[in-house]
Amino acid sequence: MVPILQINNLSKRYGSVQALNQVSFNVEAGSVYGLLGPNGSGKTTTLGIVLDVLHASSGTFQWFGEPLSHQTKRRIGAILETPNFYPYLSAYQNLQVAADVKGVPHQAIEPILEMVGLLNRKNSAFKGFSLGMKQRLALASALLNNPEVLVLDEPTNGLDPQGIAEVRELILSIARQGKTILIASHLLDEVEKVCTHVAVLQTGELRAAGPVASILAKDDQVIIQVAGDEQKVQALLQKLPVTLIKTDREQLILALQPGFTSADLNKAFFENGLVLSQLTIKKKSLETQFLQLTNNRNG
Numbered sequence: 001m002v003p004i005l006q007i008n009n010l011s012k013r014y015g016s017v018q019a020l021n022q023v024s025f026n027v028e029a030g031s032v033y034g035l036l037g038p039n040g041s042g043k044t045t046t047l048g049i050v051l052d053v054l055h056a057s058s059g060t061f062q063w064f065g066e067p068l069s070h071q072t073k074r075r076i077g078a079i080l081e082t083p084n085f086y087p088y089l090s091a092y093q094n095l096q097v098a099a100d101v102k103g104v105p106h107q108a109i110e111p112i113l114e115m116v117g118l119l120n121r122k123n124s125a126f127k128g129f130s131l132g133m134k135q136r137l138a139l140a141s142a143l144l145n146n147p148e149v150l151v152l153d154e155p156t157n158g159l160d161p162q163g164i165a166e167v168r169e170l171i172l173s174i175a176r177q178g179k180t181i182l183i184a185s186h187l188l189d190e191v192e193k194v195c196t197h198v199a200v201l202q203t204g205e206l207r208a209a210g211p212v213a214s215i216l217a218k219d220d221q222v223i224i225q226v227a228g229d230e231q232k233v234q235a236l237l238q239k240l241p242v243t244l245i246k247t248d249r250e251q252l253i254l255a256l257q258p259g260f261t262s263a264d265l266n267k268a269f270f271e272n273g274l275v276l277s278q279l280t281i282k283k284k285s286l287e288t289q290f291l292q293l294t295n296n297r298n299g
């Protein structure tokens with residue numbers, strides 16, 4: 001299946017600042033994909049580029065296997081910053097305005113208000129809403145035209161614990177409806193709770209990408225280097241109980257599923273006529289590095 005979003009070697013410079021450097025990852029259909037990194041790591045820049053708000057210095061991206069167009073944009077709902085709703089209009093009236101802009105019939109409004117838990121406040125003015133309610137109204141607005149994908153930049157920023165819990169639960173319930181979600185966050189905890197997949201950015205570099213369970217696993221990871229046919233290597237990796245976390249030049253970084261040891265890995269390669277020229281066990285999980293990353297934030 002074609003990935004929902006393919007990002008290939010994306011780079012962005014702002015003058016002397018290299019905000020993104022050759023970043024590549026794919027977002028598959030049905031995933032909740034976290035873009036994790038501390039402030040200034042390039043998350044917003046990445047989202048801005050794929051939503052056509054910013055231009056990349058180099059690299060490409062495709063939505064649904066196609067370049068971004070008017071048609072593909074209609075399949076994407078996004079919240080990059082807290083949207084400007086009219087303070088004196090009610091939740092319902094604000095969504096009427098948004099529906100008119102998007103060419104969506106007004107019948108769509110109430111079911112969406114119900115989904116985001118604001119139906120009983122539909123006639124209340126926006127200005128009286130808590131931050132959490134404002135964010136849920138923003139989600140309602142992004143969902144009005146029933147997009148296949150939602151792109152969210154730090155959706156729980158500034159919310160109190162209850163607001164955070166509500167927005168996270170809402171994101172999960174939207175995901176359960178089969179929508180794909182790309183969400184930028186500087187919170188490891190949020191990514192662990194909400195996301196199925198994660199790409200980790202640090203100062204514009206992609207540090208790791210893959211399923212949350214394997215990237216954040218406590219299990220050992222191994223670095224291998226294989227002499228031999230690359231296709232054969234990939235075919236073998238597909239069959240083994242391992243997850244490819246990252247390819248770094250000649251090296252492959254793998255997470256081993258419980259019960260499958262580095263000795264088993266070595267044996268499997270040998271039996272398939274492939275010789276490992278390197279097999280290093282990385283004792284520390286990436287989690288420690290992520291915690292350092294996210295704790296180093298300064299804002």
Ligand SMILES: Nc1ncnc2c1ncn2[C@@H]1O[C@H](COP(=O)(O)OP(=O)(O)OP(=O)(O)O)[C@@H](O)[C@H]1O
Nearest residue numbers: 014017018019037038039040041042043044045046
């Ligand atoms: N318009 C701009 N002009 C110059 N530098 C910029 C501009 N926008 C972003 N940057 C720089 O690019 C880098 C990446 O910023 P970006 O906003 O993408 O990071 P982020 O991970 O989204 O962080 P935050 O959570 O703080 O928004 C940072 O060093 C930032 O200072």
